[in-house]
Amino acid sequence: MTPKRRRRLIFAVLLVSGIGTAVALGAYAFRQNLFYFYSPTQVAEGDAPRNHVFRVGGLVEKGSVKRDGMTVHFVVTDTEKSVPIVYTGILPDLFREGQGIVAEGRLNRSGEFVATQVLAKHDSTYMPPEVARALKRAHEREAAAARAKLAQEAARAAGAGGR
Amino acid sequence: MAQREAVIPATTTRRLWTWFHRLASPRYFYELAGRLIPWFGWAAAVLLAAGLYGGLWLAPPDYQQGDAYRIIFIHVPAAWMSLFAYVAMAGAGFIGLVWRIKLAEVVARACAPLGASFTLLALCTGSLWGKPMWGAYWVWDARLTSELVLLFLYLGYIALDAAIEDRRKAARATSVLALVGVVDIPIIHYSVEWWHTLHQGPTVFKLGGPSISLDMLVPLLLMVVAFKLFFFAMMLVRARTEVLEREVNSAWVREVVGEP
Secondary structure, eight states, X not given: OOHHHHHHHHHHHHHHHHHHHHHHHHHHHTHHHHOSSBOHHHHHTTOSOSSSOEEEEEEEOTTOOEEETTEXXXXXXXXXXXXXXXXXXXXXXXXXXXXXXXXXXXXXXXXXXXXXXXXXXXXXXXXXXXXXXXXXXXXXXXXXXXXXXXXXXXXXXXXXXXX | OHHHHHHHHXXXXXXXXXXXXXXHSHHHHHHHHHHHHHHHHHHHHHHHHHHHHIIIIISOOBTTTBTGGGGHHHHXXXXXXXXXXXXXXXXXXXXXXXXXXXXXXXXXXXXHHHHHHHHHHHHHHHHHHHHHHTSOSOOOOHHHHHHHXXXXXXXXXXXXXXXXXXXXXXXXXHHHHHHHHTTHHHHHHHHHHHSOOSSOOOSXXXXXXXXXXXXXXXXXXXXXXXXXXXXXHHHHHHHHHHHHHHTTTSHHHHHHHTOO
């Protein structure tokens, strides 16, 4: 390789790696702002802004959706912490219990999140409805089997304790 | 014996280098591309038809999204190609910048409008998909924003290229810009894993294999290959035209075009 070419090669490599490093450092410094939403745990820990509009995302807790005309109350959870949300308006089609959603709004004094917009987050799994139903049935069978086994073991333990 | 073994790789390497040098010669490239374009073009057309038929008729609806998910058969290949075209453009630009090979400059320039089109297609189809599924045409999450930045990088490349009269100088300037923008490629790819985004995570390339049923995955992959072949066909058409333009004063062009 001629010295001229080597110089140009070094220039190109330095250019790419230099900008890569700069952007990586920048992204690291702004990492909080790059999150599109806060998780309920972050909200519980006080990471989310108190008097500002922000977004919270998580799964709609099963059995938490209560409708009252156009107003909907529900709870969003990340399985550890949860945030109660109130929203008035039209919900996206994919909104349902167990679905991932992102809500934009702010916390009120009583700790309830008043949403102005609710977006549905869909997962990265694609399958026909029959497969989804079959999977669900298999899952339920498995859970039932596990429960039965647990009950059996408990009964045996109780039996052993009684003897 | 040992001597002979040492000689064989040397000649293979030399043959490879001669081929590279031949490929870099405008006339050889012009003729080779002319022969390749119909193959790429027809293969792309056949695979596109098969992929669309498989995706829009044969594939079952999705358990959550019903028929609306079918836009992935355009959206995903377009989005992947928007990244692929940029890497091709920056790679060719890099070779042009360091080794000053004219053909690499030509190829880099040919990639830009194609990549910009794929990016725009990915953004538009994603937007049309976002409204019924998410509830919004556009959100400023990391994936969507970084893809929009990619569109601006392409447009900046095209504008810079158009602003400089001298082809060789333009190639040097645009190559530097293309290399600067390379940083956006891993950001787009990993954005859904590094940060919380509204955009869903990867489906096809992830740990534990693709989470998409096979009768949806096959047409999707057909479309991906069709888009790739289409890109190569169009890129070669553009590069071929530019080779003619650049070499307009040389003897072989007059010979090929058939002017005295």
